[in-house]
Amino acid sequence: MSVPGPVIACHECDLIQREVPVPPGRVARCCRCGAELYRSAHKSIDHCFAFTLTAAVLFIVANAYPIVGLDLQGTRNDTTLLGAVQTLWSHKMWSVAALVFATTFLVPAVELTVMLHLLLALKLRQIPTGFAVIMRILQHVKPWGMVEVFMLGVLVALVKLTHFASVIPGLALWSFGALTLLFAAAASSFDSRDIWDRVSTRGTCSISGAPETAAARGLFSCHVCGLVSKAARTGGTAHCPRCSALLHYRKPDSVARAWALLIAAYIMYVPANLLPIMETGSLFGSQDDTIMSGVIYLWHSGSWDLALVVFIASIMVPLLKLIALTVLLISVQRRSVWQPVQRAKLYRIVEFVGRWSMLDVYVVTILAALVQIGSLATIKAGPAAVAFGAVVVLTMFAAMQFDPRLIWDPLQKERPEHE
Numbered sequence: 001m002s003v004p005g006p007v008i009a010c011h012e013c014d015l016i017q018r019e020v021p022v023p024p025g026r027v028a029r030c031c032r033c034g035a036e037l038y039r040s041a042h043k044s045i046d047h048c049f050a051f052t053l054t055a056a057v058l059f060i061v062a063n064a065y066p067i068v069g070l071d072l073q074g075t076r077n078d079t080t081l082l083g084a085v086q087t088l089w090s091h092k093m094w095s096v097a098a099l100v101f102a103t104t105f106l107v108p109a110v111e112l113t114v115m116l117h118l119l120l121a122l123k124l125r126q127i128p129t130g131f132a133v134i135m136r137i138l139q140h141v142k143p144w145g146m147v148e149v150f151m152l153g154v155l156v157a158l159v160k161l162t163h164f165a166s167v168i169p170g171l172a173l174w175s176f177g178a179l180t181l182l183f184a185a186a187a188s189s190f191d192s193r194d195i196w197d198r199v200s201t202r203g204t205c206s207i208s209g210a211p212e213t214a215a216a217r218g219l220f221s222c223h224v225c226g227l228v229s230k231a232a233r234t235g236g237t238a239h240c241p242r243c244s245a246l247l248h249y250r251k252p253d254s255v256a257r258a259w260a261l262l263i264a265a266y267i268m269y270v271p272a273n274l275l276p277i278m279e280t281g282s283l284f285g286s287q288d289d290t291i292m293s294g295v296i297y298l299w300h301s302g303s304w305d306l307a308l309v310v311f312i313a314s315i316m317v318p319l320l321k322l323i324a325l326t327v328l329l330i331s332v333q334r335r336s337v338w339q340p341v342q343r344a345k346l347y348r349i350v351e352f353v354g355r356w357s358m359l360d361v362y363v364v365t366i367l368a369a370l371v372q373i374g375s376l377a378t379i380k381a382g383p384a385a386v387a388f389g390a391v392v393v394l395t396m397f398a399a400m401q402f403d404p405r406l407i408w409d410p411l412q413k414e415r416p417e418h419e
């Protein structure tokens with residue numbers, strides 16, 4: 001008989017399971033909801049360190065050089081990422097400028113710095129300073145890094161520009177392309193569960209009998225470090241014995257908070273689609289473009305594939321996300337037992353696709369930065385960009401507030417008191 005593995009609780013449905021070793025390159029999934037529980041443990045962190053270090057170097061290059069230049073009748077204009085943010089700021093689009101700055105510069109920079117600090121300490125066999133805090137920061141900022149979406153936005157902007165000027169790809173364009181791949185490689189080799197286990201052990205927790213959720217047994221599953229524990233209670237609140245994060249059986253008031261954010265997102269979705277997202281001024285007058293008219297323009301100019309990409313990312317995805325979250329919230333409120341596996345899949349899709357809706361905001365950012373050619377042509381971001389950014393941020397927060405374990409709770413016979 002082999003020693004039974006440590007106890008874990010599924011982060012999506014709370015079912016208690018035992019860890020079993022998985023072959024390299026494979027993924028262990030929850031036996032009830034199919035969520036990814038963990039990957040095969042990397043025996044070394046060297047790969048991840050190499051990816052992260054290269055990504056950090058490329059990140060500096062990508063921000064030091066222009067992404068793209070525009071040559072129109074001898075007038076040359078090029079822009080860096082921060083230059084584009086600055087243009088938005090000078091056009092009084094403060095919230096959009098802040099959103100673009102945070103998602104394409106600040107978050108990736110924080111992520112890379114923190115990961116390098118962690119991995120370097122681990123390579124030197126030390127416990128990184130401020131370990132628990134750093135792991136929590138990393139978990140919270142991760143969903144907001146959108147380098148890959150920005151990259152697609154730059155490509156769409158380039159295609160739009162090739163119709164009326166010659167476009168000169170800059171060094172940073174290639175760097176951003178490579179950075180996208182390296183970020184993906186670093187993220188897939190960065191195993192926070194493995195890193196937690198390197199720094200502190202999990203101890204043992206005995207389970208027996210029928211499969212149950214952690215909450216049904218009075219156990220907490222930590223959302224930061226994954227430890228399943230009978231938490232130490234001090235003054236009404238429970239804290240994780242390993243990372244000292246605040247513990248709840250379920251996220252408190254998650255349904256009410258998710259509804260509030262979702263309703264706000266529905267409201268913002270209307271101006272996001274009706275108001276102009278881009279204002280073009282030229283010698284021949286000015287023109288306002290909504291998202292839909294931008295799609296139609298792309299379609300008629302022969303780029304039907306890009307028209308499709310923008311249509312799906314900017315119109316279909318936000319709408320489907322709003323509807324999907326509504327379905328999830330209503331079904332959870334009614335304690336429905338209908339198709340839990342399908343609803344769990346829907347939740348995973350919502351979490352995955354949300355970020356791609358930022359596409360049009362990035363397209364406008366790049367266009368506005370490049371097309372500033374005196375009286376010949378100027379492009380400015382329109383009010384819909386603000387509304388659109390708000391829809392993306394609000395739905396992302398709503399999806400984060402939603403507790404997927406609530407999908408599975410009605411299937412459980414007994415339920416403990418809520419925290």
Ligand SMILES: [Zn+2]
Nearest residue numbers: 010013030033
């Ligand atoms: Zn599960």
Ligand SMILES: [Zn+2]
Nearest residue numbers: 222225240243
């Ligand atoms: Zn913890």
